[in-house]
Amino acid sequence: MNTFSATTTKLPESCQVEAASRGFRLMIDEPVDAGGTDKGMNPVEMLLCALGGCQTLVACMNAPKLGIELSGCRAELEGDMDLSGQNPYNGYQEIRSTLHVKSCAPQEKLDELAAVVEHNCPVGNTLKGSCRVACRVVADL
Known part of the structure; x- marks a missing residue:
């Protein structure tokens, strides 16, 4: 059995969340019409x-x-x-x-x-x- 892990952290701006796994990071966000800043995929x-x-x-x-x-x-x-x-x-x-x-x-x-x-x-x-x-x-x- 292999275990994979990830961490997500809410950022201060709007709906932005940073996701991280194995040293890689990416931005999660929502479109503007959903209250986000549209700086990442939802x-x-x-x-x-x-x-x-x-x-x-x-x-x-x-x-x-x-x-x-x-x-x-x-x-x-x-x-x-x-x-x-x-x-x-x-x-x-x-x-x-x-x-x-x-x-x-x-x-x-x-x-x-x-x-x-x-x-x-x-x-x-x-x-x-x-x-x-x-x-x-x-x-x-």
Whole structure:
């Protein structure tokens, strides 16, 4: 079992949050119309990027094992979320992903690769409900 870790810290300005992991840092924010300064992606956009990045890596790492030569790979993702407040579930209701590859492989092999990506993408598997999420709040700052 491997453990990964990350830290997020609210910054003084508006909705800005700094995220850090393994020495890498990035800015999380909200668009201006949502009260932010629009200096970074919002968390749900970052989730799409995490999924797309994971799918891209899984595809590129597994294509050679399937005899597929890829000279390029890009994921495009979009997700539907009801922000009206009327739906008791306020997360993504559906996420659609398309992997665009540069390859001469026949569609049957690309379909095989898609199945491998679906089965082996840790972020996708997490989103499908295989992970319990627990949150606690402590006063220690």
